[in-house]
Amino acid sequence: MMEISHDLLVYVAKTHGLFYLVGFSILTLIYCYWPSNKKRFDKAAKSVLNDEDGPCL
Amino acid sequence: MVLNLTRSERQGAMIVAVLLSLVGLVMTLFGADGYFSTHGFIIMLAGMGTVFLVGRGYDAPEPSDERLAHYYDDPVKAGVILAMFWAVFAMFVGDWVAWLLAYPDMTFDAAWASFGRLRPVHTTGVIFGFGGNALIATSFYVMQRTCRARLPDQLSPWFVILGYNLFCILSVSGYFMGITQSKEYAEAEWYADIWLVVVWVVYFLLYLRTLQRRNEPHIYVANWYYLAFIVVVAMLHIVNNLALPVSWFGAKSYTIYSGVQDAMIQWWYGHNAVAFFLTSGFLGMMYYFLPKRANRPIFSYRLSIISFWGITFSYIWVGSHHLHYTALPHWVQTLGVTFSIILLVPSWASAGNALLTLNGAWDKVRDDATLRFMMVAAVFYGLTTFEGSFMAIRPVNSLSHYTDWTVAHVHAGTLGWVSMISYGAFYAMVPWIWKQKKMFSPRLVEVHFWLSVAGTFIYVFAMWNSGIIQGLMWRTYNDVGTLSYSFIDSMVAMHPYYIARAFGGFLFLLGACVGLYNIWKTMKVRTPAMVSDPSRPLPVAGVAAGSVEAGE
Numbered sequence: 082m083m084e085i086s087h088d089l090l091v092y093v094a095k096t097h098g099l100f101y102l103v104g105f106s107i108l109t110l111i112y113c114y115w116p117s118n119k120k121r122f123d124k125a126a127k128s129v130l131n132d133e134d135g136p137c138l
Numbered sequence: 139m140v141l142n143l144t145r146s147e148r149q150g151a152m153i154v155a156v157l158l159s160l161v162g163l164v165m166t167l168f169g170a171d172g173y174f175s176t177h178g179f180i181i182m183l184a185g186m187g188t189v190f191l192v193g194r195g196y197d198a199p200e201p202s203d204e205r206l207a208h209y210y211d212d213p214v215k216a217g218v219i220l221a222m223f224w225a226v227f228a229m230f231v232g233d234w235v236a237w238l239l240a241y242p243d244m245t246f247d248a249a250w251a252s253f254g255r256l257r258p259v260h261t262t263g264v265i266f267g268f269g270g271n272a273l274i275a276t277s278f279y280v281m282q283r284t285c286r287a288r289l290p291d292q293l294s295p296w297f298v299i300l301g302y303n304l305f306c307i308l309s310v311s312g313y314f315m316g317i318t319q320s321k322e323y324a325e326a327e328w329y330a331d332i333w334l335v336v337v338w339v340v341y342f343l344l345y346l347r348t349l350q351r352r353n354e355p356h357i358y359v360a361n362w363y364y365l366a367f368i369v370v371v372a373m374l375h376i377v378n379n380l381a382l383p384v385s386w387f388g389a390k391s392y393t394i395y396s397g398v399q400d401a402m403i404q405w406w407y408g409h410n411a412v413a414f415f416l417t418s419g420f421l422g423m424m425y426y427f428l429p430k431r432a433n434r435p436i437f438s439y440r441l442s443i444i445s446f447w448g449i450t451f452s453y454i455w456v457g458s459h460h461l462h463y464t465a466l467p468h469w470v471q472t473l474g475v476t477f478s479i480i481l482l483v484p485s486w487a488s489a490g491n492a493l494l495t496l497n498g499a500w501d502k503v504r505d506d507a508t509l510r511f512m513m514v515a516a517v518f519y520g521l522t523t524f525e526g527s528f529m530a531i532r533p534v535n536s537l538s539h540y541t542d543w544t545v546a547h548v549h550a551g552t553l554g555w556v557s558m559i560s561y562g563a564f565y566a567m568v569p570w571i572w573k574q575k576k577m578f579s580p581r582l583v584e585v586h587f588w589l590s591v592a593g594t595f596i597y598v599f600a601m602w603n604s605g606i607i608q609g610l611m612w613r614t615y616n617d618v619g620t621l622s623y624s625f626i627d628s629m630v631a632m633h634p635y636y637i638a639r640a641f642g643g644f645l646f647l648l649g650a651c652v653g654l655y656n657i658w659k660t661m662k663v664r665t666p667a668m669v670s671d672p673s674r675p676l677p678v679a680g681v682a683a684g685s686v687e688a689g690e
Contacts, residue, residue: 091469102451109447113440122443125356126435129426132283133570135208137353 139212139296140195142205147293151192154297159185165329165387173317173389177308177329184304209282211571213295215661217275218564218571220303221268222654225557228263229647231256236640240633250314258313258325264552265323265415267306272560273419274299274341277364279567280426281345284361285352294344301337305330317389321404323411324378328391331379338375342368359442363422366450370414378407398465406457413453416551420559421449421488427563428492428512432502437494441487448484452477459530462539471532478530482523489520507580507587511562514591518554522547537613542632543605546598553594553646561586561653568657578659582652589649596642604635 112118140148162185165178235256238244245251278295282288289295309326312318318325326334345368349357381391395403429436436442458466458474493516496503503513525547529538538544565583569576577583611631614622 087467094469094473105447105451109444113443121356122439123435125354125358126429126439128354129284129358129360129430130433130435132286136206136282136288137286138207 139216140192141198142201142212143195143292144200147291148192148196150293151296152189152196155185155188155192157185158182159189161185168387170385170388171390173312173315174329174387176315177312177389180308180311181304184300184307188300206288208288209279210289210292210295211279212292213289213299214275214279214567214571216296217271217278217299218568218657219661220299221271221275221560222564222650222657224263224267224271224306225650226647226654228260228267229643229650231263232260233640233643233647235260236636236643240636240640249316255313255316258318259310261323262306262309262313262325265411266309267303269416269420269552269556269560270302270306271299272564273364273367273415273423274302276423276427276560276563276567277345277419279571280360280364280422281348284354284358284426285348286354287348287351289344290347290351294340298337298341298344301333301340305334305337308333312389319379319381319391319393321378321393322408324375324404324407327389328379328381328383329389331375331381335372335376338368338372342372358426359436359439359446360422360426362443362446363418363425366446367414367419367422370410370418370450370454374407374410374414378403398461401461401464402458402466402470405460406454409457409460410453412551413449413456416556417453418449420556423563424488424492424512424516424559427559427566428509428516429495431506431509431512431562431566432496432499434495434499437491437497441491445484445487445491448487449481452481452484456481456530459535462532462535475530475532478527482527485523485527486520489516489523492516492519507583508562508565510587511558511565511590514587515555515558515562518550518558518594522551522555525550537609538605541605541608541612542601542635543609546601546605549601550594550598553590553597557646558590558594561590564653564657568660572661572663574660574663578656578663582656586649586652586656589645589652593642593644593646593649596645597639598642600635600638600642604632604639607631607635 140151143151159182162178162180162182166175166182167178169175169178235253238253238256242253245253249255278289305326308330312327312330313325317327319327324331345361345365349361380394382394383391393400425436425442455477456474458470459478461474462471493513496509496513499509503509528534529543529547538547565577568574608628608631611623611628612621612625616622
């Protein structure tokens with residue numbers, strides 16, 4: 082079994098951890114600014130203003 | 139409440155209640171110590187009370203299918219009332235311990251009245267009792283509206299809300315008796331922790347089942363925040379509370395972690411309790427109720443998504459900033475500092491998003507105390523997250539840590555942000571769920587608002603002052619190189635601030651009492667709206683009608 086040493090954790094955090102953070106941030110931004118998502122987001126933002134009628138049956 | 143359950147739901151409720159009574163009975167009879175038996179007895183009482191309650195309405199006719207055309211708000215109502223009762227109780231205890239710090243002799247020589255026992259009663263009561271019930275109640279409300287779907291059944295929401303409160307009662311009664319596993323904000327012992335896991339899993343499944351029934355293609359962002367709250371709290375609770383009980387019938391257990399690992403796990407839990415219990419869920423509340431009350435869509439939906447992922451991703455790493463200058467490896471401390479500073483971006487994105495939503499509706503903020511509650515909450519959220527990132531920096535922390543500055547920071551967050559957004563959401567939601575045009579007394583909402591604001595300011599300023607004075611007194615050296623002040627000198631210097639703090643807390647408590655009274659009276663008002671044709675969904679006082687009510 083590979084030993085989980087202090088040095089190994091530092092190495093993972095400083096390399097893969099960094100790329101994970103940057104990659105994840107880029108993916109989130111792509112999702113947010115993907116042009117075809119805009120309509121859906123606008124609709125969702127407005128839809129909460131009128132939702133008291135009851136569930137859709 | 140039982141009358142609205144179907145036959146099979148009544149049977150289900152009966153089975154759960156009988157099982158609970160039996161578990162309680164076994165715990166009472168075989169408890170190895172008085173603590174365990176007492177808790178068994180409380181569980182048995184809860185179970186038998188439910189058996190009695192369900193039994194009374196068991197043979198009543200079943201509710202008609204007409205109910206399916208409406209949202210199911212009975213558990214929401216119960217959650218609101220329970221939250222307000224917990225608020226009054228736990229803030230009372232909080233103010234009590236505040237006076238106790240100013241006048242330490244007030245313990246009456248009774249163990250249960252000592253600071254060490256009353257303090258977790260206060261923290262658990264406000265965080266889990268008040269905050270938790272507010273989160274569960276509003277999440278039931280929000281998930282139904284944003285999914286345009288009724289809750290999938292009527293039994294599991296009751297199981298969640300009542301089961302959760304049983305956990306809170308077990309915790310708080312345990313602290314009075316002296317039970318604790320000595321983990322901050324996780325003091326409850328192993329059997330209560332296991333019960334919370336059961337309740338939490340049902341809560342999570344209930345949320346997923348409602349989402350599955352949704353009639354909206356996109357899941358509104360408030361639900362993301364609520365779900366992050368549920369998922370991460372489950373993860374934190376389970377990992378931090380892993381412990382070995384001394385016996386299966388005794389209250390005491392020992393954590394499986396030791397030394398610095400224990401400290402790190404505890405503060406990974408502790409800070410993420412702040413992040414996912416006291417922030418994520420309440421942001422869900424804000425992203426629903428603030429646009430709704432202001433009758434304007436959120437300023438930027440995209441920004442709300444970016445801040446969601448930012449908060450979810452960054453918060454997980456910051457716990458180590460609670461352990462600066464300890465045996466924790468230096469790089470782990472630095473990692474905590476780094477993420478604490480990165481966190482400022484998504485936090486301010488949310489606070490800014492809320493305030494920009496109000497841009498153009500400031501007249502409503504001026505006239506409507508309910509919306510003003512939410513506005514002040516957003517401001518305090520911004521302030522507190524800035525302060526938190528600042529305090530996480532190692533040299534700043536060397537001044538602030540172990541002082542009342544930390545207490546000021548926490549209360550700016552809990553009074554200024556968490557409580558204010560909850561009150562705002564409640565005052566918006568209460569008339570809607572009880573089918574009223576407005577709160578019983580808009581003027582009392584105004585009174586509550588000003589009591590809360592005054593109380594928060596007095597509290598936070600007193601603790602900022604005392605915290606910084608403490609920090610400086612503890613690091614002032616004389617010419618010989620020894621400390622200028624003894625610890626007791628710093629305590630004497632704190633006395634006036636402790637009185638001011640207790641007074642600020644008293645104002646905040648008074649506000650909670652006013653709020654409970656107002657909600658109670660709103661619930662009891664009988665207006666013509668309540669006797670309208672039951673076959674149609676009731677016309678609900680929407681935002682347009684409700685937004686000016688508090689200014690009347």
